[in-house]
Amino acid sequence: MTVLSPAREQAAAESVLRRRRRPFAPYLLLLPTVAILLLALGYPLVWQFWTSTQKFGLAQQFGRPPQFVGMANYVQLFADPQTWAVVGRSIAFCLINAAITVVLGVLVALLMNAIGTISRLVLQVAMLLAWAMPVIASMTVWIWLFDWHRGVANWLLTAAGLDFTNHNWLEQPLSFYFVATVIVVWMSVPFVAFSVYAGLTQISEEVMEAAALDGASPRQRFFAIILPMVRPVLMIVTLLQVIWDLRVFAQIKMLQDAGAPTASTDLLGTYIYRLGVGASDFGMASALSIFVLVLTVALSLFYVLHLMKEDS
Amino acid sequence: MRTQRRRFRPGRLAASLIAILVAAAWAFPVYWMLNSSLLPNTVLTSTTPRFWPWGGSLDNFAAVFAEGSFWPALGMSVAITLTTVVFCLLFAFLAALAISRFRFRGRASFVLAVLFIQMLPAEGLFIAQYKLMSSLSLLNTVTGVSILYVAAVVPFTIWMLRGFVAGVPIELEEAAMVDGLSRTQAFFRITFPLLAPGLVASGVYAFLQAWNEFTVALVILQKEEYRTLPLWLRGFVQASASRATDWGQVMAASTLVAVPVIIFFMIVQGRLTSGLVAGAVKG
Numbered sequence: 001m002t003v004l005s006p007a008r009e010q011a012a013a014e015s016v017l018r019r020r021r022r023p024f025a026p027y028l029l030l031l032p033t034v035a036i037l038l039l040a041l042g043y044p045l046v047w048q049f050w051t052s053t054q055k056f057g058l059a060q061q062f063g064r065p066p067q068f069v070g071m072a073n074y075v076q077l078f079a080d081p082q083t084w085a086v087v088g089r090s091i092a093f094c095l096i097n098a099a100i101t102v103v104l105g106v107l108v109a110l111l112m113n114a115i116g117t118i119s120r121l122v123l124q125v126a127m128l129l130a131w132a133m134p135v136i137a138s139m140t141v142w143i144w145l146f147d148w149h150r151g152v153a154n155w156l157l158t159a160a161g162l163d164f165t166n167h168n169w170l171e172q173p174l175s176f177y178f179v180a181t182v183i184v185v186w187m188s189v190p191f192v193a194f195s196v197y198a199g200l201t202q203i204s205e206e207v208m209e210a211a212a213l214d215g216a217s218p219r220q221r222f223f224a225i226i227l228p229m230v231r232p233v234l235m236i237v238t239l240l241q242v243i244w245d246l247r248v249f250a251q252i253k254m255l256q257d258a259g260a261p262t263a264s265t266d267l268l269g270t271y272i273y274r275l276g277v278g279a280s281d282f283g284m285a286s287a288l289s290i291f292v293l294v295l296t297v298a299l300s301l302f303y304v305l306h307l308m309k310e311d312s
Numbered sequence: 313m314r315t316q317r318r319r320f321r322p323g324r325l326a327a328s329l330i331a332i333l334v335a336a337a338w339a340f341p342v343y344w345m346l347n348s349s350l351l352p353n354t355v356l357t358s359t360t361p362r363f364w365p366w367g368g369s370l371d372n373f374a375a376v377f378a379e380g381s382f383w384p385a386l387g388m389s390v391a392i393t394l395t396t397v398v399f400c401l402l403f404a405f406l407a408a409l410a411i412s413r414f415r416f417r418g419r420a421s422f423v424l425a426v427l428f429i430q431m432l433p434a435e436g437l438f439i440a441q442y443k444l445m446s447s448l449s450l451l452n453t454v455t456g457v458s459i460l461y462v463a464a465v466v467p468f469t470i471w472m473l474r475g476f477v478a479g480v481p482i483e484l485e486e487a488a489m490v491d492g493l494s495r496t497q498a499f500f501r502i503t504f505p506l507l508a509p510g511l512v513a514s515g516v517y518a519f520l521q522a523w524n525e526f527t528v529a530l531v532i533l534q535k536e537e538y539r540t541l542p543l544w545l546r547g548f549v550q551a552s553a554s555r556a557t558d559w560g561q562v563m564a565a566s567t568l569v570a571v572p573v574i575i576f577f578m579i580v581q582g583r584l585t586s587g588l589v590a591g592a593v594k595g
Binding site: 029036116120122128130139145194246254272286290293303307 | 323324327328330331332334335336338339341342344345348356357360361399402403404406407409410411413414416417419420422423424425427428429431432433434435436437438439440441442443444459460462463464466467470471474523524526527530531541542545546548549550552553554559562563565566567569570573574577578581
């Protein structure tokens with residue numbers, strides 16, 4: 001972002017303050033935002049906390065008011081092995097995807113940095129295309145690519161000598177997650193690659209030249225110079241990737257819609273959806289939603305504090 | 313990084329080759345969408361895929377347009393997206409002014425709250441939002457979805473705009489006021505035009521978010537006649553699970569949804585990256 005130095009920005013703000021003391025003006029300016037955030041996020045958040053202490057059973061579906069049960073929903077939720085299966089799968093999926101994405105993203109960024117203008121432009125355009133694709137459009141294309149009957153994936157693998165004729169990728173959880181990983185990594189790598197590449201271009205040429213003159217091998221240059229210098233951007237990008245890969249609702253839901261069994265492929269988002277919208281068990285769905293929110297806020301803490309430093 | 317070229321020269325050709333291969337692999341799904349959208353179903357269902365759109369036509373697009381459900385979905389998407397963009401820009405602009413032009417009590421907590429809210433996943437709230445909209449009788453309405461979208465998009469938009477507002481030196485306004493303009497005049501005649509690029513970038517960001525959104529829409533818009541384009545696309549995929557799908561038409565439909573997004577995305581890409589990893593790149 002551009003760009004006043006913090007000191008100058010503050011001086012500017014103070015000069016406004018000095019000239020005109022209208023302490024209510026900023027609050028007035030914030031009013032619409034605060035109002036809509038309270039309505040669309042604040043109220044649901046409070047409702048969710050309250051609801052997670054209520055029991056929604058069969059009787060409630062027939063109009064009986066829900067019953068206060070304290071922490072019973074949480075106890076029941078985390079006593080259920082199905083919950084732990086979903087949580088475990090989500091965390092594993094998230095970490096594996098984030099790791100693969102960051103490693104590939106760094107490799108692509110290094111590649112962008114190492115090649116000439118024309119091939120770099122080609123690579124960047126391809127990455128931008130994948131990045132720009134709307135999630136749902138990407139999902140339809142990938143589902144078509146992995147179509148059991150006429151998908152190109154099966155055709156290519158069969159042509160390569162493996163028999164994948166009419167192979168259904170979505171039937172088995174492991175191959176379901178493999179497809180999901182391919183898709184999520186494909187759509188996430190460009191962001192990492194562009195961010196890290198931007199970081200790489202900031203490394204001064206003198207430093208790299210000096211290292212080369214002193215006889216540092218490419219390997220040494222990568223681990224001793226490049227990596228420490230792009231560490232800040234790498235950390236932010238990795239953190240964002242972990243947070244984003246926890247929320248892969250659209251991708252998983254679309255793959256399930258294309259014919260996968262839901263119970264064995266649910267991740268947190270789709271499981272909450274099934275509990276809440278499918279089974280109308282709002283108490284349990286709310287309890288699990290709270291868990292997801294707490295997890296996200298904990299993960300976001302570092303990122304948010306980093307951005308706050310930017311602000312002051 | 314011009315000098316790096318010299319150093320990597322021996323491996324440069326190999327690196328360029330790898331880069332082209334990676335580019336081809338990454339662009340392939342997008343290419344395949346366009347390719348399939350141009351080919352008739354008889355070609356798509358033959359045993360050997362055709363990798364070039366020879367003998368292709370725009371028939372699939374015509375079929376999508378002729379089929380009744382595209383236009384209402386487009387209408388819903390346009391209505392929701394426009395509402396979201398307008399209100400999001402308005403609210404975010406006012407809030408960005410507040411946090412970058414004023415120092416006031418609670419400013420830091422507001423910024424902190426905005427940054428946290430920006431991170432909240434739809435998955436953690438959509439059940440509660442569904443109940444909220446149901447109690448307000450706003451299920452299956454443009455208003456209901458737009459309210460949730462504005463709330464979801466406004467935090468990051470404020471963050472984006474804040475940088476732009478802070479980038480216009482207050483001295484410019486002050487100089488204009490010395491020359492006799494009122495504070496409001498000075499703002500609208502001097503600062504506002506300078507903010508135009510920022511408003512465009514933030515507007516495009518809000519557009520992309522609202523146009524692509526799936527999770528909230530799925531929960532709030534449950535009736536078929538109120539589907540947005542992403543939900544409409546999902547309908548095709550759902551159908552593909554049970555019966556033979558006309559993939560040519562599905563790919564034409566995907567293309568129609570994706571093309572405006574790809575164009576707009578190119579406009580904001582740079583700002584989006586720098587906004588998300590703010591400070592980390594420049595160190």
